[in-house]
Amino acid sequence: MLGRGTLRSFTSLTYAWFALWFLAPTGIMLIYAFGHTASVTQAGLVNLNHLGFSNFFQALRYPTGPVLMISLENAVLATALCGVIAYPVAYFIARKLGPRTRVIVLLLVVLPFWTDYLLRMLGWRIFLSPLGLLYGALHAIGWHVTYISILDTRAAVMIGLVYNYVPLFILPLAVVLERIDPLLLQAADDLGAKPWTIFRTVTFPISMAGVVAGTVLVFVPMLGDYVTPTLMGGARGLMIGSLIASEFNEGQNWSLGAAMAILLIVILVAIVVACWLLSVGVRSAILRTRRRAIERDLAAT
């Protein structure tokens, strides 16, 4: 597109910029993870004379290890909830609406997501607070609870996580569902398949790509999220991100913090790869059963 020389200098500039501000920081974090923090008096300084895995072992022990497990549990559960909520919404947007209303509803889904994150969390805290709006609303409809005890529990963490990430599941899923060729569904219909059968054998397998994209998009940032759990769950909302942040900002054990961050990345990559393999497996299993069903039908006729 551009002249060869220009393109080359642009490429070098780009590499230089990202090497300086992205690759180098990531690299130094990797090195720090293998060092050890000198002493409390030399806060923040990391001794790199004796490199070893001790930080990683420490990260897997109490109290980090259990928190890591809780984070995984929370993220898996919240991602699943996001999927269950996102599917019907994405399906409705992509397949039941005209082009114009589709854009409007999509905008409605994304609009709150563009607003200030803290603003949204504040709103939830007001709504869920013990004598807050939810309390008032329940009293108004005649349900006289003494007070609402959702805030600062794990349930509140779930609400916060699902709330913050569900649009990220809806978007890719809606895109995939919208791109399904109507002729394919028409053909299934012409061949006498019932709506549910069409959904099960045609729409759903194709939409797996969107489900996988949604899962990855939601799960990856969610596992590292540390503000939502602490804001919604208080002391009960400890996730791995909070521990990383506290090692960097308060604990001043940077090598341990770096090791936990690296651990987080490793876990995420492993899960993303597993997710991808699983989707490939599910897809081929679906195809196999479908082929078998067709063969059976052919044999019957």
Added chain:
Amino acid sequence: MKTTGANKWLLGFITTVVVLFLFLPLVVVVVFSFNGGSDAFLWGGLSTAAYGQATQDTTLITALRISIEVAVATGLISMLVGLIAGLASTGRGWAHRLLFILFVVILATPEIVGASGSLLWFVTLGVSNGFARLIIAHSIFGSALTALIVRGRASGLEPAVFEAANDLGARTLTMLRTIAVPLLAPALIAGGLLSFTFSLEDLVTSVFVSTAQTTPLPVFILASFHSQFHTDIFAIAVLVFVSTTVMFLVALLAMGGGSRQRMRRGLRLLGATTSEPE
């Protein structure tokens, strides 16, 4: 395909409930920004006092000013680097293709990892200026995002235009100024505005790299979450919300090239860029 009526109503109902769920906290905050009571979390009558207070609160205004300054610088740097990086990634060959992967990796990295890495690096290099730290840390994300958008638009352009300019002996700068920038303007504006809003609202990276002297608004709000919380923070948050929403709509329009019909494409492009890590 057949649509059964009951099905459609059920799906529509679920969608309505989800949309209401998504808007619920926003409505609450907007309503509570007009709260006249002394406790920010308990309703004490209608009042616009909070908006008046917000304009008087110097620490709040300072935090907002820092946020805006950082966001403007981030937007501009992201446009410049995004243009260069985006064009660089359109070339053929592994070095250019690797750039595309790099952009996606940067956008897909959990923010807390990037943030802690940036902090370590700034301390190592001795970058202690809070503005510089915030702007650089935000610009990494912003420039990768803008580069992806620029790349998307550049790959849709006719290469012959550039070849013709090249054949006619246009210099690099002339070509950039007269051809590349005007043609890529929608992508650049969209990328710049998205980076601006990202920077304005960023919390995680800012918590890590900001200093005591340069506290941007989200960090300030977070700090006051558990201590002294005043209603005027709601008022400022609502004002920021209104302005960023306008920004985003402008970005979307720019992405689609301005016309209303093209806005749809912009929306889809946004979906495509966010689903890139897959």
